[in-house]
Amino acid sequence: MAHNFRSDVAIDWCPGCGDFGIVTGLTQALTELNYGPNDVVAVSGIGCSGKTPHYLNMAGIHTLHGRSIPYATGVKLANPRLKVIVTSGDGDMLSIGAGHFVAEGRRNTGLTIILYDNEVYGLTKGQAAPTMALGEKTKGLTKPNVFGKVNPITMALSSGYSFVARGFSFDTKHLKDLIKKAVTHEGSSFIDVLQPCPTYNNINTMEWYRSKVYKMDDEKAWDPVVMPEMPAEAANEKFSNAYKRGLEWDDKIPIGVFYDNRAIPSFVKRIAEYVPDYLKNPPAEQIVAGTDGYTNVDPFKTFADRVI
Amino acid sequence: MSNIDLNLSIGGPQGGGIDTSSNLISRAFASSGYNVLGVREFHSNIKGRHSYVHLRIREERPRSLKYPLDFLVALDPDTIFEHLEDVATGTVVLYDTNDEKAELAQARMIMRDTAKRINSTLQENKLELNVKGALALMKNRGAKIMGIPFSKVLEGTELDGPATRYYNVLGASLTLSIIGLDQKFTRDSLKHIFGNKEKVIALNVKVVDAAYKYCVENGLAGETLPDMDAAPRMLLTGNDGAALGKIMGGLRFQTYYPITPASDESSILEEHEDIKWLSNENEKLSSGGVTVVQTEDELSAITMAEGAAITGARSATATSGPGFSLMAEAISFAGIDEIPVVVTFYQRGGPSTGLPTRNGQADLMFALNTGHGEFPKMVISSGDVEECIYDSMKALNYAQRYQLPVIHLIDKNLANTSDFVPEIDTKKIKVEQSLRTENKTDFKRYTLDTKNGVSPMGIFGKDIFWMTGDEHDELGHVTEDPIIRDRMMEKRFTKLKVADEEIPDEDKVQVYGKKDARITFITWGSQKGVILDSIDALKAKGIEANMLYLKMFEPFPSKFVDKFLKKAGTIIDVESNMTGQAAKVIRMNTGFEVTNFILKYNGRHITEDELVSATADIVSKKKKIVVLENGA
Numbered sequence: 001m002a003h004n005f006r007s008d009v010a011i012d013w014c015p016g017c018g019d020f021g022i023v024t025g026l027t028q029a030l031t032e033l034n035y036g037p038n039d040v041v042a043v044s045g046i047g048c049s050g051k052t053p054h055y056l057n058m059a060g061i062h063t064l065h066g067r068s069i070p071y072a073t074g075v076k077l078a079n080p081r082l083k084v085i086v087t088s089g090d091g092d093m094l095s096i097g098a099g100h101f102v103a104e105g106r107r108n109t110g111l112t113i114i115l116y117d118n119e120v121y122g123l124t125k126g127q128a129a130p131t132m133a134l135g136e137k138t139k140g141l142t143k144p145n146v147f148g149k150v151n152p153i154t155m156a157l158s159s160g161y162s163f164v165a166r167g168f169s170f171d172t173k174h175l176k177d178l179i180k181k182a183v184t185h186e187g188s189s190f191i192d193v194l195q196p197c198p199t200y201n202n203i204n205t206m207e208w209y210r211s212k213v214y215k216m217d218d219e220k221a222w223d224p225v226v227m228p229e230m231p232a233e234a235a236n237e238k239f240s241n242a243y244k245r246g247l248e249w250d251d252k253i254p255i256g257v258f259y260d261n262r263a264i265p266s267f268v269k270r271i272a273e274y275v276p277d278y279l280k281n282p283p284a285e286q287i288v289a290g291t292d293g294y295t296n297v298d299p300f301k302t303f304a305d306r307v308i
Numbered sequence: 309m310s311n312i313d314l315n316l317s318i319g320g321p322q323g324g325g326i327d328t329s330s331n332l333i334s335r336a337f338a339s340s341g342y343n344v345l346g347v348r349e350f351h352s353n354i355k356g357r358h359s360y361v362h363l364r365i366r367e368e369r370p371r372s373l374k375y376p377l378d379f380l381v382a383l384d385p386d387t388i389f390e391h392l393e394d395v396a397t398g399t400v401v402l403y404d405t406n407d408e409k410a411e412l413a414q415a416r417m418i419m420r421d422t423a424k425r426i427n428s429t430l431q432e433n434k435l436e437l438n439v440k441g442a443l444a445l446m447k448n449r450g451a452k453i454m455g456i457p458f459s460k461v462l463e464g465t466e467l468d469g470p471a472t473r474y475y476n477v478l479g480a481s482l483t484l485s486i487i488g489l490d491q492k493f494t495r496d497s498l499k500h501i502f503g504n505k506e507k508v509i510a511l512n513v514k515v516v517d518a519a520y521k522y523c524v525e526n527g528l529a530g531e532t533l534p535d536m537d538a539a540p541r542m543l544l545t546g547n548d549g550a551a552l553g554k555i556m557g558g559l560r561f562q563t564y565y566p567i568t569p570a571s572d573e574s575s576i577l578e579e580h581e582d583i584k585w586l587s588n589e590n591e592k593l594s595s596g597g598v599t600v601v602q603t604e605d606e607l608s609a610i611t612m613a614e615g616a617a618i619t620g621a622r623s624a625t626a627t628s629g630p631g632f633s634l635m636a637e638a639i640s641f642a643g644i645d646e647i648p649v650v651v652t653f654y655q656r657g658g659p660s661t662g663l664p665t666r667n668g669q670a671d672l673m674f675a676l677n678t679g680h681g682e683f684p685k686m687v688i689s690s691g692d693v694e695e696c697i698y699d700s701m702k703a704l705n706y707a708q709r710y711q712l713p714v715i716h717l718i719d720k721n722l723a724n725t726s727d728f729v730p731e732i733d734t735k736k737i738k739v740e741q742s743l744r745t746e747n748k749t750d751f752k753r754y755t756l757d758t759k760n761g762v763s764p765m766g767i768f769g770k771d772i773f774w775m776t777g778d779e780h781d782e783l784g785h786v787t788e789d790p791i792i793r794d795r796m797m798e799k800r801f802t803k804l805k806v807a808d809e810e811i812p813d814e815d816k817v818q819v820y821g822k823k824d825a826r827i828t829f830i831t832w833g834s835q836k837g838v839i840l841d842s843i844d845a846l847k848a849k850g851i852e853a854n855m856l857y858l859k860m861f862e863p864f865p866s867k868f869v870d871k872f873l874k875k876a877g878t879i880i881d882v883e884s885n886m887t888g889q890a891a892k893v894i895r896m897n898t899g900f901e902v903t904n905f906i907l908k909y910n911g912r913h914i915t916e917d918e919l920v921s922a923t924a925d926i927v928s929k930k931k932k933i934v935v936l937e938n939g940a
């Protein structure tokens with residue numbers, strides 16, 4: 001019988017919150033991929049979004065505000081067999097954790113990163129998140145937003161993410177399919193999920209998004225995949241197409257896969273080139289003491305260059 | 309001739325190969341069977357500013373350094389200016405006669421205030437404001453001035469590129485010849501230093517030969533020193549020791565963000581990621597290596613290490629003050645979530661960026677109090693290279709045994725101390741694994757059903773469990789239940805109580821010297837060696853002293869320390885900080901107040917001569933607090 005990925009913990013998100021759709025899309029994707037509970041780990045930061053791991057019936061860490069990506073990277077690098085899914089907010093990942101977000105693009109560890117994009121800080125009562133546009137005034141703000149916004153799609157692309165997509169939390173079927181693609185992508189994948197927050201964001205509502213989103217995947221000509229053998233020019237064109245699409249927002253908002261580059265080796269693979277037996281016997285699985293309880297490391301041979 | 313005991317400093321511009329010079333001297337003496345202890349001093353600069361290595365060479369292993377110097381080897385004018393105060397009667401000052409022309413005003417790489425001070429010293433003595441003047445002052449102070457025309461020595465020797473490029477090897481070779489070390493050892497050492505770069509070795513052999521020839525022809529060569537017998541040893545710095553200890557202690561995942569003096573440890577781990585095994589019987593035991601990740605910042609370094617630790621890898625990170633500041637929140641997380649992680653905390657001169665390449669011990673209180681909220685952590689400290697090895701193993705063990713963050717303090721002085729370690733005992737410390745679950749269904753990661761506070765750990769990929777920085781229930785889910793909160797707090801702190809009971813006193817505090825001595829030094833970290841030597845020096849003067857040497861600050865050996873101090877004579881706290889932090893910790897834990905202090909916070913290592921004279925000032929009741937000021 002397929003594993004039930006929903007835990008028995010009561011969900012305490014506000015009624016109508018877009019977060020519910022993400023949990024639905026995620027659990028369905030994992031079920032359809034036939035994963036067991038020991039194949040996957042969820043890692044989140046702090047925020048409404050940060051509570052996600054508790055609602056999933058699989059191992060999970062609800063970490064510190066902003067630090068979901070490095071915690072997740074530690075998990076993945078210690079045991080690369082695990083599928084590691086990051087579920088964090090836009091404040092978490094693009095403000096306090098922005099440095100890690102960029103660094104992870106450069107690493108391409110092999111994480112699946114799901115951004116809960118509600119344009120606000122939900123859990124601290126509706127302050128502007130870095131995804132909110134300049135001049136916008138949502139319910140929780142005392143005056144219009146004085147910051148410009150970051151664009152998660154173009155930011156992910158410029159940071160080097162090898163899989164960049166956008167979903168809508170009220171189209172769970174489409175989101176589920178995106179998550180399946182993202183989880184099976186070898187490098188790090190990023191999905192910006194448009195996630196209405198009915199409590200604090202009265203501008204970017206479910207209806208607002210419904211009237212604007214369209215699926216790139218429906219277009220026959222849209223092919224975001226970069227294959228390993230592809231000439232640089234063709235690959236660059238895929239990147240610039242993705243970037244251009246990523247800029248669309250005001251009238252129509254594209255959802256689907258912007259960019260899917262299968263040519264960039266994952267960080268796991270890069271490490272495996274240097275660390276002996278890394279994939280066969282990863283850090284989490286190495287036995288570090290002999291049956292007598294003592295080290296099996298030969299200090300004089302390991303540090304032969306220091307012997308005098 | 310036998311029984312040599314030489315204090316030698318060799319200095320030159322940063323980037324001028326001073327490490328090679330000191331390495332050559334150390335290695336050559338090593339090959340001949342002697343022992344050498346060294347401390348590297350340098351500016352936060354890549355090229356040009358003054359750096360030097362202070363070495364002590366003896367038959368027995370030296371434990372500390374001493375002024376005045378027996379030898380000052382100057383590879384540039386700055387070295388002569390900077391070390392004016394380190395010479396006295398009998399000091400041999402070896403320099404390149406070409407440097408005699410150099411004016412102090414032109415020595416722009418000397419820190420302005422330092423130059424001003426040198427300027428007034430020379431003026432007071434009515435001497436020229438140049439190298440000649442400085443040498444004259446040294447001569448007045450009894451030093452033996454030995455100018456050698458470096459370019460002349462290498463005249464006729466065919467080299468690749470400008471001769472000045474070889475001055476570091478030349479200076480070291482001249483020194484070795486004058487001291488009387490057999491030429492073959494100096495030649496041999498080049499192989500160690502340059503590895504398989506045959507061409508480089510051949511060129512440098514020519515330099516060595518030219519130096520020895522010059523000394524013989526000019527009657528400078530010393531009487532050849534006898535060879536000592538010595539088994540293979542390792543030339544290790546504190547950084548090396550910590551890296552080696554970590555690998556032996558089962559470390560398989562290390563993260564870091566570059567910072568002096570911590571990142572050398574991570575580079576050393578990277579260089580040795582391919583582990584060599586004692587036995588190849590078991591595949592899982594004798595395969596794999598150390599994964600080292602350079603992260604984007606220290607927030608990432610600590611959290612990535614914790615992520616790996618939760619997943620089952622023995623993990624650590626290494627940093628120094630500025631980086632440790634950024635790690636505080638995640639250390640608190642490791643506390644509430646009971647994560648076995650080690651932070652090797654290399655202290656340097658603070659606050660802020662402070663003295664980034666100099667010594668300091670001002671982070672003890674910070675290490676003890678790091679992280680918000682109350683949670684158990686352990687804080688240990690090392691004082692010599694061997695301790696770096698074994699304490700790194702212990703730190704990983706404590707982290708596993710009690711499932712908590714362990715902070716391992718090493719000071720910059722120790723990190724950059726090089727020492728000859730004769731043997732490494734692989735059977736001294738067992739490598740302990742954390743208590744783990746056995747694939748239980750309904751696994752409770754934080755079960756309260758435990759006597760010692762330790763709950764079996766789960767492993768991602770094998771067990772389902774949750775973790776959160778919020779207070780949590782036994783499963784690891786968020787709770788704000790008042791009763792569970794109390795039980796969880798108590799469970800976590802039980803571990804610290806148990807650690808205090810289980811860990812023997814000698815791993816926390818040690819007493820060196822006679823129990824009933826008239827003077828008791830209290831210290832921690834790298835002062836260990838210099839105090840041991842000072843105790844011997846005082847004894848020679850008929851004064852008995854001992855040392856209470858602290859190794860663990862959390863849990864703190866309160867009873868032992870209290871009992872010992874209550875019976876002690878004149879108690880003097882010796883630390884490399886301004887406020888006597890270890891004494892504060894003692895008072896906090898025992899109520900005992902220490903009132904005599906010998907402190908140093910100029911970032912330089914403490915030497916035997918200044919410690920002995922400061923002790924005399926305190927014993928004679930001239931002073932209660934003595935601030936030490938030695939060092940260029």
Ligand SMILES: Cc1ncc(C[n+]2csc(CCOP(=O)(O)OP(=O)(O)O)c2C)c(N)n1
Pocket residue numbers: 046047048049050065088089090091092093116118120121122123124129
């Ligand atoms: C270091 C730190 N600073 C501040 C906070 C307070 N805080 C909790 S949640 C949050 C914002 C969450 O916003 P977002 O990441 O967008 O998540 P959302 O609630 O919208 O899902 C903040 C600032 C914290 N927990 N830790």
Ligand code: SF4
Pocket residue numbers: 012013014016017018019048049118122123196197198199200
């Ligand atoms: S505050 Fe907004 S994001 Fe948070 S649970 Fe409520 S609706 Fe969802």
Ligand SMILES: [Mg+2]
Pocket residue numbers: 047089090091116117118119120121122129
């Ligand atoms: Mg948000």
